[in-house]
Amino acid sequence: MKDNCVIEVHNLTTAYGGAPVLWDVDFELPGGQIIGVIGPNGSGKTTLLKTIMGLLEPSSGYVKILDKDLDKVREKIAYVPQRESVDWDFPASVFDVVMMGRYRSKNLFKRSNKTDVAIVNESIEKVGLTEFKSRQISQLSGGQQQRVFIARALAQKADIYLMDEPFVGVDAATENSILKLLKEMKETGKTVLIIHHDLQTVSDYFDYLVLLNTRLIAKGTPQEVLTEENLTNAYGGQLTLLAKVANLIKVNQFPIREKDVDL
Amino acid sequence: MTSHQSLKKVQTFIDFITFKDPNVIYVVIGMVCITASSALIGTFAYLRKRALIGDAIAHSLLPGICLGFIAAGEKNMFYLFFGAFLTGWFSTFLVDFIVNKSKVKQDAAIGIVLSTFFAFGIVLLTYIQNGNYSDQGGLNQFLFGQAAAINRDELILFEVILAIIAFSIFIFYRAFILVSFNADYAKSIGLPVKFIEFLITSLTVLSVAAGIQALGVVLMSALIVTPAAAARFWSHNLPRILLIAVAISVFSGLVGAYVSYVNVATPTGPWVVLVLSFITLISFLGSAQNGILASYLKSRANKRKILHENILKTIYHYHENQQHIDQLDLTVTASQLLEIRLVDTDQLQKGLERLIQMDLLTPLNSGYQLTTKGRVESRRIVRLHRLWEQYLLKRTSIDALHVHSGAEAIEHILSPELEQELERELGIKGIPKEDF
Incomplete structure (x- = not known):
């Protein structure tokens, strides 16, 4: 393993209902940077994040965080799911949701203490929602809801942040304030991994890129990744053959790889 | 109505609220336990959008009750309850199994499991009624419920169930909220989400099983969903929603128990559900935040x-x-x-x-x-x-x-x-x- 590698994804394959969504993806991510995961719809970006977070079981391969298994370093890694993945009508206030960032397996049975409250208030302030602190989450705009999720991740006080499409359904002002926050986090040595869909802004936002379409197409600095060839490989019709094979595997319930040639 | 009749009604009401008849104490406390249990754990089922699962559980209890009866050879409360809990729990397992292993969606899976278990339950019930069981009278009450039948032994069971549910919610409050609101996130911080879901489901089965004699398999599911749905109209705050749901549920339960106490042949379940639905309708119309009236x-x-x-x-x-x-x-x-x-x-x-x-x-x-x-x-x-x-x-x-x-x-x-x-x-x- 290289120095300064925070996330190592080793030959990872993850399948959804039989078809591989991620296929032999292998990369190492540098720490202290803002890293973008890009690729067309259905290219396995969310699946990658969920597999790294242990929400999905890989068919083969493994993930190491800071050279350790996820379970040993859970407190160092924070996950921001897609905003649409939860029901915002849930009876909770902004404060309640951000407080969830302080929940741990260890303190599950305790009530929140003064330090927790202070951290939560500070996180809410960082995303600029202090005046909405006791507001119901159902009464927030889409951009505000997104910021609540980011504040919850901040309250986790982690070193690595995985965010699934934090810029979706967010107005330009919010996008800028989130970006500013990400840069501040980077300056304090945090690593942020972000799923992003807007190719226009990619080279402005990110220090490092992972370009995905079921397989890993390219990784590296924006300059290295954003070549015409790479983009055609990811977004053009080049991978339809791969998609056809994936579908064949699903229809025939064929194993994705033979057991003995694993890894 | 003559004045004599209305006097008698007042006297019956006074008898009821002053516990003149010692059985009334069992019925009242029993109903409070049952309705409070189901409202508490039902709120989480409602928030998890698993409201219909209560219906599947309730209908699936019938075969369990019958099997418990056959195993014991008599109406032994603990056998019946244990059988009910087993088949009720098995039904939720089956629903999840069908959803995970096939293309059948949850609503269809619930429909399939519910009707299958209920049909099996009715078959067993007919078998028992035609068989040589001396003590089978009253097994019919499990269809629509008879609160007046609550006795002292059962009362202890209901109190224990309420204690278990209230204690679990108190202890696992954070975990329950997190799993209900955002299970993926809960898993990402390392919570045993599967276990917590199992716990919520098991507590739901417990509360439904507790209510089955008083309210009946057909209507018990209303006590899981409706109190939370009505309470949601009145508050955005979860602890308050839990309290309001319990209040609505207990009130409906007591009215239902009273009506079936006064008219011995009247089943309790339908009355409880009607009162509950009426309160929900009022909430729907009248609540300040979301109501139609507002x-x-x-x-x-x-x-x-x-x-x-x-x-x-x-x-x-x-x-x-x-x-x-x-x-x-x-x-x-x-x-x-x-x-x-x-x-x-x-x-x-x-x-x-x-x-x-x-x-x-x-x-x-x-x-x-x-x-x-x-x-x-x-x-x-x-x-x-x-x-x-x-x-x-x-x-x-x-x-x-x-x-x-x-x-x-x-x-x-x-x-x-x-x-x-x-x-x-x-x-x-x-x-x-x-x-x-």
């Missing part, structure tokens, strides 16, 4: 405001036609107003009367005159309308023909802050002359 009142208030402001605007137009806008003190009749602006005459009459009550108009001869307050208000409306027209013309590519209709509704909602902003942006003081 939004009706709001829309009526808006309509009135629009009518009043339109009348004041029309009076201003009348003065403009008479070149009298500096004084605004002419007397105008209803028919003169109708010449300028066609409105429903009934509406106009009511609007004029309310404007008099609000001290914006005074009746004079057979017409109306603006009061001082009315003059200020009518100038304000006309000004807002025309400022907005100017704004539309300046900032958007609207055709002059459509400017008036574009401004027509907006004048009623512009706040003083927005008025100031418009004034600054357009650099217009006073009322613009142009009218479109």
Whole structure:
């Protein structure tokens, strides 16, 4: 393993209902940077994040965080799911949701203490929602809801942040304030991994890129990744053959790889 | 009704609330335990959008009860309860299994499991009724419930179940919220989500199994879903929702128990559910935040405001036609107003009367005159309308023909802050002359 590698994804394959969504993806991510995961719809970006977070079981391969298994370093890694993945009508206030960032397996049975409250208030302030602190989450705009999720991740006080499409359904002002926050986090040595869909802004936002379409197409600095060839490989019709094979595997319930040639 | 009869009814009611009949104590405390348990854990089922699962569980208890009866050979409460818990729990496992392993969606899976278990339960029930069991009378009560049948042993069981559920919610409160709101996140911080879901499901089965004798398999699921759904109308705060749900549930349970205590042959379940549904209907109509009544009142208030402001605007137009806008003190009749602006005459009459009550108009001869307050208000409306027209013309590519209709509704909602902003942006003081 290289120095300064925070996330190592080793030959990872993850399948959804039989078809591989991620296929032999292998990369190492540098720490202290803002890293973008890009690729067309259905290219396995969310699946990658969920597999790294242990929400999905890989068919083969493994993930190491800071050279350790996820379970040993859970407190160092924070996950921001897609905003649409939860029901915002849930009876909770902004404060309640951000407080969830302080929940741990260890303190599950305790009530929140003064330090927790202070951290939560500070996180809410960082995303600029202090005046909405006791507001119901159902009464927030889409951009505000997104910021609540980011504040919850901040309250986790982690070193690595995985965010699934934090810029979706967010107005330009919010996008800028989130970006500013990400840069501040980077300056304090945090690593942020972000799923992003807007190719226009990619080279402005990110220090490092992972370009995905079921397989890993390219990784590296924006300059290295954003070549015409790479983009055609990811977004053009080049991978339809791969998609056809994936579908064949699903229809025939064929194993994705033979057991003995694993890894 | 004779006075003798009504006296007897009052006496029955007093007997009920003073626990003159010792059995009443069992029934009342039993119902409180059952309804509170189901409301508490049901709130989490509701928040997890697993409301229908309560129905699957309830119907699936019947075969368990029958199997428990067959195993014991008599109506042994603990055998029945254990059988019920087993098949109820198995049904939720089966629903999840079908959803995970096939393309069948959850609603269809619940339908399949529910009807299969219930059919099996009825078959067993008929088998028992035709068999040589001496003690099988009353097994029918499990269909629609009979609260009066609660005895002392069962009461202890119900108290234990309520204690288990309340204690679990107290201990696992954070975990329950997290799994209900965002299970993926809960898993990401390392919570044993599968175990917590298993716990919630098991507690739900427990509460349904507890209620089955008093409320019946057919209707018990209402006690899981309805209290939380009704309580949700009254609060956004989860601890408060839990309390309100318990209050609604307990109240409905006691009314149902009372009715079936007074009329021995009446099953309890239907009464409890009817009361519960009635409370839900009231919540739906009457709650201040989300209720139908609240939004009706709001829309009526808006309509009135629009009518009043339109009348004041029309009076201003009348003065403009008479070149009298500096004084605004002419007397105008209803028919003169109708010449300028066609409105429903009934509406106009009511609007004029309310404007008099609000001290914006005074009746004079057979017409109306603006009061001082009315003059200020009518100038304000006309000004807002025309400022907005100017704004539309300046900032958007609207055709002059459509400017008036574009401004027509907006004048009623512009706040003083927005008025100031418009004034600054357009650099217009006073009322613009142009009218479109």
